[in-house]
Amino acid sequence: MQVNIATPILQRHPNTTGACAEAEDFSRLIAQSHARSTDYGICSRDEADYSTHGHSSLLAALDENRFLFQHAAPVMESLYAQIVNTHSVVLLTAANGLVLHSLGDPDFLDTASKVALMPGVEWSEKSKGTNAIGTALHEKRPLLIAGGQHFMNANQSLTCSCAPIFDPHGQVIGALDVTSDHRRSHLHTLALVRMSGQMIENHMFTETFSGELCIRFHARPEFLGTLVEGIVVFSPDGRFLSANRSAQFQIGLTLESLRAHTFSSLFGIPISRLHEIFGRTVTQPHQLNLFSGLSVWCQVKMKPVGQWLQGLDMSSAPASASSKAQADTATKRKLQLSSLRYLDTGDPQISAVIRKLCMVRNHDIPIMILGETGTGKDLMAQAIHSDSARAGQPFVSVNCASIPETLIESELFGYEEGAFTGARKKGATGKIQQAHGGTLFLDEIGDMPRQLQARLLRVLQDRKVSPLGASKEVEVDVSIICATNKNLKAMIAQGAFREDLYYRLNGLVVRLPALRERSDFELVAQRILGTLCSKKPTIGLTAEVMSLFKNYSWPGNFRQLHNLLRTAVVMAGCDGRIDTLHLPDDFLEEVAQMPMAEPVDSPIANPAMVAMDNDAGNLHDVTLAAMAQTLRLHKGNVSTTAKALGVSRNTIYRKKDLLPPDIWG
Numbered sequence: 001m002q003v004n005i006a007t008p009i010l011q012r013h014p015n016t017t018g019a020c021a022e023a024e025d026f027s028r029l030i031a032q033s034h035a036r037s038t039d040y041g042i043c044s045r046d047e048a049d050y051s052t053h054g055h056s057s058l059l060a061a062l063d064e065n066r067f068l069f070q071h072a073a074p075v076m077e078s079l080y081a082q083i084v085n086t087h088s089v090v091l092l093t094a095a096n097g098l099v100l101h102s103l104g105d106p107d108f109l110d111t112a113s114k115v116a117l118m119p120g121v122e123w124s125e126k127s128k129g130t131n132a133i134g135t136a137l138h139e140k141r142p143l144l145i146a147g148g149q150h151f152m153n154a155n156q157s158l159t160c161s162c163a164p165i166f167d168p169h170g171q172v173i174g175a176l177d178v179t180s181d182h183r184r185s186h187l188h189t190l191a192l193v194r195m196s197g198q199m200i201e202n203h204m205f206t207e208t209f210s211g212e213l214c215i216r217f218h219a220r221p222e223f224l225g226t227l228v229e230g231i232v233v234f235s236p237d238g239r240f241l242s243a244n245r246s247a248q249f250q251i252g253l254t255l256e257s258l259r260a261h262t263f264s265s266l267f268g269i270p271i272s273r274l275h276e277i278f279g280r281t282v283t284q285p286h287q288l289n290l291f292s293g294l295s296v297w298c299q300v301k302m303k304p305v306g307q308w309l310q311g312l313d314m315s316s317a318p319a320s321a322s323s324k325a326q327a328d329t330a331t332k333r334k335l336q337l338s339s340l341r342y343l344d345t346g347d348p349q350i351s352a353v354i355r356k357l358c359m360v361r362n363h364d365i366p367i368m369i370l371g372e373t374g375t376g377k378d379l380m381a382q383a384i385h386s387d388s389a390r391a392g393q394p395f396v397s398v399n400c401a402s403i404p405e406t407l408i409e410s411e412l413f414g415y416e417e418g419a420f421t422g423a424r425k426k427g428a429t430g431k432i433q434q435a436h437g438g439t440l441f442l443d444e445i446g447d448m449p450r451q452l453q454a455r456l457l458r459v460l461q462d463r464k465v466s467p468l469g470a471s472k473e474v475e476v477d478v479s480i481i482c483a484t485n486k487n488l489k490a491m492i493a494q495g496a497f498r499e500d501l502y503y504r505l506n507g508l509v510v511r512l513p514a515l516r517e518r519s520d521f522e523l524v525a526q527r528i529l530g531t532l533c534s535k536k537p538t539i540g541l542t543a544e545v546m547s548l549f550k551n552y553s554w555p556g557n558f559r560q561l562h563n564l565l566r567t568a569v570v571m572a573g574c575d576g577r578i579d580t581l582h583l584p585d586d587f588l589e590e591v592a593q594m595p596m597a598e599p600v601d602s603p604i605a606n607p608a609m610v611a612m613d614n615d616a617g618n619l620h621d622v623t624l625a626a627m628a629q630t631l632r633l634h635k636g637n638v639s640t641t642a643k644a645l646g647v648s649r650n651t652i653y654r655k656k657d658l659l660p661p662d663i664w665g
Ligand SMILES: Nc1ncnc2c1ncn2[C@@H]1O[C@H](COP(=O)(O)OP(=O)(O)OP(=O)(O)O)[C@@H](O)[C@H]1O
Pocket: 343, 371, 372, 373, 374, 375, 376, 377, 378, 379, 380, 443, 485, 524, 527, 528, 558, 559, 562
C-alpha cells in the first residue's frame, strides 16, 4: 500500500526539531501503526466493518462518559459552527474509539462511509486499522491522517484530524475528531481540533478542582485567562494534585514527575506566604519564579484566610502515592455525588440547562425554574443547592400554593410572641430566616398572594426580614430559587403578578422540558426502575411498552411515569419484564385514543408550519419562513430552534444559505 509520508504532522513533538525530523517521526509512526493493523488481522482490502455497537451499549457508554460528554458537547457546537459548510463532521469518541456523538452532515460521503461516522461505530485501531481516532488514542497525541495514510482502502476517501482528550488526572478518556472528504482537507483543522480538545480539558479540570488552591500562570500576563494558561492545583497543605497540559509543558515536567513536587518546591516559596503576597481570595496577577528559574505571571484562587489556615499543614510533604489516591477518590466521590450531573442524562435541553446553572453557580444569582408539573423543578432546585458552596447550610422549601393565604405571611416572615391571636407563645422563626446561610426555594411562586409579593420584594432588595409584631429587622443571607408552571408574563399583563418582583427573581431563567420532549427517555425510565428495584434490578420494559411510552404525551411528566412504573414493578416483579398487561387500564385506553405519531419533519407535526401552509402553499417557502421566524424567536440559537420545530440541527444548517443572514446569533 502507498503511504503518503509528505503530510506534515502539525504537532511539535518534544524530542524533535524542524519539519524534516517531524516528517520522519510521522512516517515512522504511520509505519508502526500499519504494522499493528496487520498484527490485528486486518487486511487493507477488507470491506470495512461499519456495524454499530447497538443502542443499549451506546446508551450505557453515554452514561459512563457523561462527564466528558457534558463538557465536550458545547465545545463541539462551537467547533462545528466554525467549519459548517466545509463538508465535515465533528465526532466525540470514548477512550475505546466508540463514537458517542456526532455533529454535522456526512452527506459528502458515499452511503457506507456515511454510516461509519455515526454514534455507536467504533474507530479503534483494532477495528479499523490506522485512522486518526484509533491511532491518536494509541499514541496519545493529536494526529492528522489523510487519504492513503489510512490502513484500509475503504477509509482512504477521508481526512481526519483528531486530538485525544485527557481527564483531570492525566488519563485519556476520549477523542475529538473532525473528518472530511480527503479532497477538501485543511491543514488548520488539526489546530482547531487541538484547541477545542484543550478547551474541553480545561473545563473538566476547573470543575473537578473547583474547591482547591488553584494557580493559573503564564510567562506573559496577557495569556492569563486564555486557553494556553497553565493551571496547577494543590491541596491546602501544598501537596501537588494535578496540572493541565499547558502547565506540564511550561514547567517542562510530565504529570508523573510533578507528583513528586509540592507548592514550595515548584514556586520556591512556602505556601504560607501566598496570602501575604496575594492578599485576596481571587488575586491580581503577580510574578513568581518557577524552580527552573522561569519567571511566570500567576493568578491565585484560594479560600479566605480563616478557612485556609484550618486546612494548612506547614510540613509541605511531597505527595505520596496514597495522598494521590486519596485525592483521586475524593474527586471521584465528588463527581458521583454532584447531583446536577446526576440529572444530566443526555437530553440536549437538560444538558444546556445544567451547563447554564453550573456557570452561575455560587454567584447568588436568583434562579427561576419553569416547567410543566412533574418535570423535576423541585429536584433541580435541590440539586442546585447541593452542588453549591451553601450545600452544608439549610435548603428551605416553601410551596406558595399549598399554604393557606392567611398563613403564608407568618410562615414566610415569622412572628414575635403575641403578634396575633392564636400565635405561639414564643413566636416562630419564618422560613426566610430558617434558610439563613442557605437556599430558599419558593415553589409555585405564581400562587404567592399579591400583597405578599411586595413584602417579598423588599426582603430580596434589602436582605432583611421583619417578623410580624417585631420592632427590629433581621439580616438574612439567602440564595433564592423559585419555580412555577404558570406563565408569569401573562400574569403580569393581567396584573396578578408584580413586574418588579419578576425581574428580581429572574436572574437566570431555565425551562425544564416536558418528558415527551426529552430524547433520553430510555435512560431515564431505566434509572427510575433502578430506584424502584434497588437490589440488582434486571427488570426492563418490553419493546411494545417502550414504544407506547415514547408516543404518549405524559401530562404528569416524571411524577406520572414514576407512579405508573411503581405499580408495574410490583406486578411484574424485579426480575421480570414490564408488559402491557402490567399497565393500568385507563392509561391503555388513553393511549388507544391517541392519534398516530407524525414524522417530526412533517408540517402536520408542527402547528406553526400547518398554519403557514394554509396561507402560502409552497411548502418549501413555508418551511424556510417557519425556520426564520423560529430562529429569530430563539435569537439565532440553532439547537433550541431545531427542538422547537421538531427537526434536526442539520436540517437547519443545510438551509443556512437560504435564510436571512441577520437571524444568526
Ligand atoms: N430526572 C428525573 N429522573 C427521575 N425522576 C425524576 C426526575 N425529575 C423528577 N423526578 C421525580 O418526579 C417527581 C416529581 O418531581 P418534582 O416534584 O421535582 O417536579 P416539579 O416540577 O417540582 O412538580 P410540581 O410542579 O408539580 O411541583 C418526583 O417523584 C421526582 O423524584
